Amino acid sequence: MPCVQAFGANQFDRHVTRDRVARSSFFNWWYFGICCGVVVTVLVLSYVQDNIGWGLGFGIPCIVMLFALVLFVLGTRTYRFCLLPEESPFARIGRTLVALARRRRGNLPVTELQSE
Known part of the structure; x- marks a missing residue:
């Protein structure tokens, strides 16, 4: 999904104070997650690809992406969609x-x- 950040921000109502605070927290955690993902990818996956094998090095991200897709689809009923x-x-x-x-x-x- 190319617009994860915008879709996530869209889940909060900007007119509700509690949602404004939650949206700010979402952006902080989203950015933290992106940065941690890069660090883990560079450190762990480069080690796995160099020392264990390319198959596992590509298999781990594939499994993680499938898991993320399953979580995304399972949450579909709870998402807010813009008109x-x-x-x-x-x-x-x-x-x-x-x-x-x-x-x-x-x-x-x-x-x-x-x-x-």
Whole structure:
């Protein structure tokens, strides 16, 4: 999941004081986890790959990723999901392109372009 940090922050309501404190704690633990993961990877896995074997050196991260995926899927029922925007982002992009084309031809005053 490429947006783990954003997804994690999305689990907290910014209007609730307790959730704001919890979100701050989440970011601290998330960053700590990322840094510890790098240290463990460099120290342990490089040792395993050099002294025991590449198969185990690649197998350990594979097992850890599968375990993380299982935990993620098991928690799906408890996650908060953002509501999708009412309007498609492609529609907004299309309107912008049309406005730019009109402006290029001189059919649209600058004030109308800014109001959209």
